[in-house]
Amino acid sequence: MSVDKPGNRPGEVAIEALRRIDPRHPRSYLAGDRLYNKQQRDKFQLPICAMGYQPVYDYALDQLGVKDHFAGAELIEGNWYCPSMPQPLKDATKDLAAGRIDKQTWIDRIRERTTYLFMAKERTDAEGHRRLMCPAEARRTQCTLKPYTLGRGIHLPLIDPDLGPVDAFKCCDQRTITLPPEAGANLWQPLQYGTAEWQRVYFRLRNAIEGMNGFAKDPLRERIEPGGTRRIRGIAAQTILVAFQLAHANRRKLTSWADAIALHGDRPKRRPTRRRKTKPIGAWTPKGYVTTA
Template identity: 30%
Template sequence: MARPAADETAARALRPRVRPGKITKIEDSKVGQLLTLLDRSAVPQQLEELLAGRPGPAGVRPRTVLAGLLLAAYYTGRATIAEAWRILHFRLKPKARTRLGIPAEAPTTARECIAASRRLYRGFDRITTVLDPARCDRRSRLPQDIADAYADAWNVPSGRQAAERLQQLANQLVLTPVRLAHKHGHLRGWRGDVGVDATSIPVLSHPASDRTPTAPVEITAGWHYSGGSGEGTFGYSATFVVAAHRRRPGESAGKPTAYPQMCVGLVLDTPTVRTGRNAVLALEELSELGVPAGTCAADRAYTGCSPENFQIPVRRLGYRLALDYKVNDRGQQGSWQGALLVDGSLACPHMPAALVQATHGLDDKAVREIRDNQQLTEHITAREPHYLKTKQGPDARGAIRLQCPAAGPSPSVNCARRDRLRPRTPRTPGPPSAVVDFSDRRQRAAHPAARPTVQLPQNEWLSPPPADELPRVCSKSDITVPADAAGDLKTAKFRQDSHYLSDDWIAAYKPIRSHNEGIHGRLKGDEIDIGNPKHRPAPGQVAQTFLVALLVTAGNLDILETWLYQRTGTQLTDSVFDNTDPQPPTRPETEPPAQTGRPPPPTTGR
């Protein structure tokens, strides 16, 4: 029976828009590449297992939903169901349609268009529902008390288990192009240095208002404040781990990279919550690829984390830390077994006070413009001989062994206390030669007169104390500093592996941090803009995590293709994707987590 004309007109007004002039067919080869990439991530298979046996209409399979969104992200820079629907039903050729289970003929009537789009929406809704610890109505504002109960469901043990499952699936998507590059040797030039940083992911939802007792639609969103900015962004924080590299001290910038600078880790979460833990989660996923662990550079947001949430686990993963400090944290920060902790490095207990306090109260502008401050540069250089020397690098637990700067065959300072407690045995009999070849730089540096002398207290010259009354760093041959520095929170929190503001620190910290900003600019550019909430309008943390992950996956693939074309003039072929090793087995699966640790609050949501 024919439908009334009014119904057909209303249906045409409601259906997704089709732009006939912009319908260009996508090559089967590119669809096959992206589909193979998606299958290698193993995400569609895991979603099928989670959805098995759930009641209700099945809608479109997760593999088809994710393929449509990935195609939309790759070709339009938008991860929206509407763009995915247009591509799946109007821009694919018959072979690609068959692979994705799409009907051979495109919908022609308004009713067919609505039915096709609703099936796609239903398929995406099933994905977000099964992964949400506490499903609620995401279309309207809830009363604040009910929304708080739903938000708390993310923080109970079952909610954290579900959130970690979600982050693992997102990371599998992001890391699939990285695995592809690693498999074919494109990451050989990467030494394992990484930059960790968080960027804002704004949402379309408005924050809570003081005028109404309702919560925002995004119940787990919050305010993200970028460094140096007093104006916040309402939404989520995305923790990015980017493949980066340090430079040699004094090396100029601008050289082409020997590897594609891809995003190698992503975690989306509420701002200022689990900041350090999210970075560790991404680094743990990265370590399973078998890539080396180099230097990890992070800004002051991560320096301020509790050591057990960031610094300690990162060291135990094998990374060297390069950190920055807040104004009040610069200068002397503590001590460890008698050694002074000065700007993250352990030093001689009698380092001159002027050098210890050289950076005390130093503002951020002075740190950025250190090259223009001659006095500060001289103090930073004068600190070097007083730092403890590494005797043994980190072991499997992240512990290192350090020794006095006056010890060893190549001391950097002269110390009467050290000579008294541990007299030196000359390598050759007789007094040292008084003749020095001034044209030989090594001879000049090795002569005692060229080294600074430690100024001991006056009473020590008159009555030297026994060894057991002296600091351990002076009385023992070396000291051990474990990764957790048990008993000294500041040592575990502030210690780093490059001397702060030295040439080595600048060559490590600043380039890696610039690579972080570069990946943010690349992923928030014109082609792919994860910072535009209209490019990922679906509400909810689960939906936002998946949409951002798909956009970053498309961005990673674009970075790899661009780098390969600029370097060799070639493109990624079908054989490159087909020969990729399958996804390594994931962590042992556990039972699907319960929806929440408490009964869900009553609500009218679907």
């Protein structure tokens, strides 16, 4: 853990805590709220990728739509797409947030985006460079700028870029492009935003985070939120006392879990909590938490 003033150096504080995690634990997806994808890439996004984590983000209203370019490819809500993707697909989430389309239309447009997504050609190298191929090279579309991709069937969309007087983009001239780690690092994420897989991973991680926060804030238990439980001045003293409170919360959670399972053939000490019938996690969409407020 690491402690600082609220909203002060959140990226650096997160990195300090992550560096203290036992390296034997596997490192995969890492989720945070919208505060973290607004940090400077050198202080949060690039360090977590170097440690082996893959970010999973949600985005604020000013982060929706096309937000970056590299070699002609466009970064839209964390993923790289063909620059000739239809405009309604580029603005899908913006239109949902503005109330111009309904939830089902948004879901359909997110699925259509997959056709225009740049695909990984190789694994990310040790320095963080990613080699991607355009959707025509990935056999998802047909492009008039690459004649060898034509004639693959009418089931594949035909892309006919209107480049005007300028030359073709680099991503259209070449079979692949190599993205440096800093390209779009603030907003990039490996999962395609809005898909069922993204929803499953993001909401599961965010629910786990907020669930643990609420568990440790229990007014009849550790009560980490009110400062009255730590009546002493100084960041060092506050850090030590919060550490004790969180350790006690962790121990209480582990004890509760152990009491709900059968060990060594014995019956559980208490009956497991009956789960409520709820919607599948993939059924939830940004409508409801992407607002105009």
